[in-house]
Amino acid sequence: MPIQYRESKRRNNMHSSAKTQYIMQAVHTGEVNLESLAKEISKESTLSQTDVIAVLHALGEKTKFYLAEGKVVNLENIGRFKIGFKAPAQENPQDLSPQNIKKFHINYQPSNRLKKWLKTGLQVVKEKKK
Numbered sequence: 001m002p003i004q005y006r007e008s009k010r011r012n013n014m015h016s017s018a019k020t021q022y023i024m025q026a027v028h029t030g031e032v033n034l035e036s037l038a039k040e041i042s043k044e045s046t047l048s049q050t051d052v053i054a055v056l057h058a059l060g061e062k063t064k065f066y067l068a069e070g071k072v073v074n075l076e077n078i079g080r081f082k083i084g085f086k087a088p089a090q091e092n093p094q095d096l097s098p099q100n101i102k103k104f105h106i107n108y109q110p111s112n113r114l115k116k117w118l119k120t121g122l123q124v125v126k127e128k129k130k
Helices: 034-043 049-068 112-119
Strands: 003-010 021-027 079-086 103-110 124-126
Touching: 034 049, 049 079, 103 112
Parallel strands: 003 124
Antiparallel strands: 003 021, 079 103
16 A cells, blocks of 8 residues: 655744745554554464563563663664663763753664665555545
């Protein structure tokens, strides 16, 4: 199924004289939750839906555990996850401190397999008006 897009009007509010521009924006057609994923995976394996849910929950907990230890979590065909944070730059290294950290985030790098898939190009169609 092709990826849908819509045309969105954008304007840079930082410049009062900025021209209005249009961009293409991907349209998300829904969400797949843990239960749905588990059901589909169970159909393609010898694991029950309950077993798959338990494994996915454990994967989430172990990912959190190892990220907190500063490890990179490499999920092979999915990609790599690692912790990052935002902190202001300082003129002197002595002024750098964990107290300066503003927020933490998770960096995701898709696997080479996913990157190659994206490079092949996906079919894209304009969203149908409802």
